[in-house]
Amino acid sequence: MPEKPLNIIISGGGTGGHVFPAIAIADALKNLEPQANILFVGATGKMEMEKAPAAGYPIKGIPVRGFQRRLSLSLISFPFRLIISLIKSRSIIRRFKPGVVVGVGGYASGPLLKVAVNSGIPAVIQEQNSYPGVTNKLLAGKAERICVAYENMEKYFPKDKILLYGNPVRKDILNTETKKQEAAAYFNLDTKHKTLLVTGGSLGARTINESIHKYLQLFIDNGLQVIWQCGKNYFPEAAGLIPEVESKGIRIMEFISRMDLAYAIADLVVSRAGALSLSELCIVGKPAVLIPSPNVAEDHQTHNAMALVKNKAAIMIRDSEAREKLGKTIIEIINDNVVLLKLSENIKKMAYTDAAERIAKEVLAIADKNRKNL
Numbered sequence: 001m002p003e004k005p006l007n008i009i010i011s012g013g014g015t016g017g018h019v020f021p022a023i024a025i026a027d028a029l030k031n032l033e034p035q036a037n038i039l040f041v042g043a044t045g046k047m048e049m050e051k052a053p054a055a056g057y058p059i060k061g062i063p064v065r066g067f068q069r070r071l072s073l074s075l076i077s078f079p080f081r082l083i084i085s086l087i088k089s090r091s092i093i094r095r096f097k098p099g100v101v102v103g104v105g106g107y108a109s110g111p112l113l114k115v116a117v118n119s120g121i122p123a124v125i126q127e128q129n130s131y132p133g134v135t136n137k138l139l140a141g142k143a144e145r146i147c148v149a150y151e152n153m154e155k156y157f158p159k160d161k162i163l164l165y166g167n168p169v170r171k172d173i174l175n176t177e178t179k180k181q182e183a184a185a186y187f188n189l190d191t192k193h194k195t196l197l198v199t200g201g202s203l204g205a206r207t208i209n210e211s212i213h214k215y216l217q218l219f220i221d222n223g224l225q226v227i228w229q230c231g232k233n234y235f236p237e238a239a240g241l242i243p244e245v246e247s248k249g250i251r252i253m254e255f256i257s258r259m260d261l262a263y264a265i266a267d268l269v270v271s272r273a274g275a276l277s278l279s280e281l282c283i284v285g286k287p288a289v290l291i292p293s294p295n296v297a298e299d300h301q302t303h304n305a306m307a308l309v310k311n312k313a314a315i316m317i318r319d320s321e322a323r324e325k326l327g328k329t330i331i332e333i334i335n336d337n338v339v340l341l342k343l344s345e346n347i348k349k350m351a352y353t354d355a356a357e358r359i360a361k362e363v364l365a366i367a368d369k370n371r372k373n374l
Contacts, residue, residue, distance in 0.1 A: 006033060006367050009098040009116070010057075011041040012109035013048030017128055017276040021356075022048070022104040023055045024168030025126065028360035039096055041089070043107040062088045064107045085111040093119060100367040102126065102359075103139065110135040117142040122366050126359060128167050128275030131303035132156045144366050147359045149275060149352070150307050165359055166352020167279035174353060176264040176284050183265035186258060187227060187251050194334050195225040197266035197286075199256065205272055207319050208291055208326075209234040212270070215327030216245060222331055225249035227266070229256045268334045270326070273305035273316075281314075282351035287343035288314045289329060291322050313346035 010026055013019045019042075026038050042048035044061035052059040064085035089112045093101075101116040102124045103109035113123050113135075122144040127136050130150040140146055140157045148157070149167040184191045196219065200208040209230050219226055228251065230238045235254040242252050256262050263269075263284040271277050273292040281288050290308070292301035308314035315333065317325050333339055 005035040005037055007037045007096055007098045009039050009041055009096060009101045011101060011112035012104035012106040013042040014046050014106035017274045018104050018106040019048045019051050020170060020276055021126060021128060021168040024356040025102060025359050026057055028356040032360050033364055041092060041108055041112045060092050062108055062111060064111055086115060089115040099370055100363055102363055105133050105136055113139050122370050124363050124366060129300045129304055130307045131298055131300040133297060145362055149279060163362060166355035167275055168356035169280050169283055172260040173263055173280055173284055176260055179261055179264035183261035186261045189225050189249060189265060193223055193225050194267045195265050196268050196330060196334060197227045197262050198270045199229040200231055200272055207322050208270060211322045211326040214323060218327045220248045227251045227262050229253050273301040275304055278304055282347050283353055285344045285348040287340045290314050290316045291319055294319045311346055311350060313350055
């Protein structure tokens with residue numbers, strides 16, 4: 001009698017740093033086990049509710065939100081949302097009957113994983129950051145495996161459960177070395193000139209944007225080309241510059257849909273220090289100036305950036321110093337080929353190119369073991 005198809009729940013999200021690794025894991029699972037049924041569980045109103053279906057996966061929403069430390073309506077409603085989310089998670093698990101659940105962090109992974117492990121369903125945690133979130137730390141003791149992206153995570157998790165696999169990334173950035181000419185045509189840039197790529201995420205990062213705006217003329221005077229993803233919030237302000245600077249090799253964009261091509265032509269990248277961004281930079285081997293966001297839980301972006309800085313794989317400037325230092329730092333680094341080469345060599349050493357497949361294999365092995373024990 002043939003075995004029933006395996007049911008797998010992937011829970012979590014809230015930001016691209018959680019959602020895109022989750023989708024990469026789902027894709028790897030489907031590649032290894034085409035008959036598997038994969039269901040996403042996310043926080044209602046968050047980006048996973050759109051991104052998972054767009055990638056071809058069904059999703060159920062629960063109303064959980066993050067815990068706010070300051071007094072607000074969100075704080076008052078938090079316990080009610082949590083209770084409802086636990087009830088909904090129990091209903092989802094009862095109906096879907098998963099053989100294994102995967103938590104990628106973010107609001108929704110907490111209630112779903114808690115209900116799962118309390119029901120005897122094995123759980124795998126994927127922690128993207130070098131400093132784990134509260135949800136993953138609380139649930140680590142009951143998880144079967146914890147897949148991490150950085151070394152020395154035994155400070156936070158049981159050592160015997162840790163697997164150092166890296167962060168899953170989108171497949172299109174794995175071969176950027178061959179795309180430089182295509183990238184030059186796409187952005188209408190000249191490969192004979194150095195190119196700076198600036199990205200602060202889909203919404204943008206105000207400090208980075210204001211700093212780049214301040215130093216645009218410096219970049220132009222030094223013959224530097226710039227691809228500047230300023231994000232949705234800052235684009236209305238930056239768009240007015242386009243007629244003036246476009247002929248000088250400055251490309252101002254609200255969002256870059258072809259990040260593979262942006263990486264391909266970039267000689268230096270300015271970025272926040274989110275886990276997914278850093279994993280991509282390691283894989284493409286690009287020298288980077290990192291400006292960690294000060295507005296994230298537990299200051300985890302600074303921890304992420306320091307993991308690279310300690311290996312001489314990136315330069316870090318604090319958010320409070322960026323407006324003063326960023327322009328000069330960029331010019332110094334991008335005009336020094338020895339520094340660029342050394343940063344590129346060191347950051348490549350920290351890359352994990354097969355993270356999604358390795359995590360998927362571990363998930364399937366745990367599911368198979370659980371199925372045999374039933």
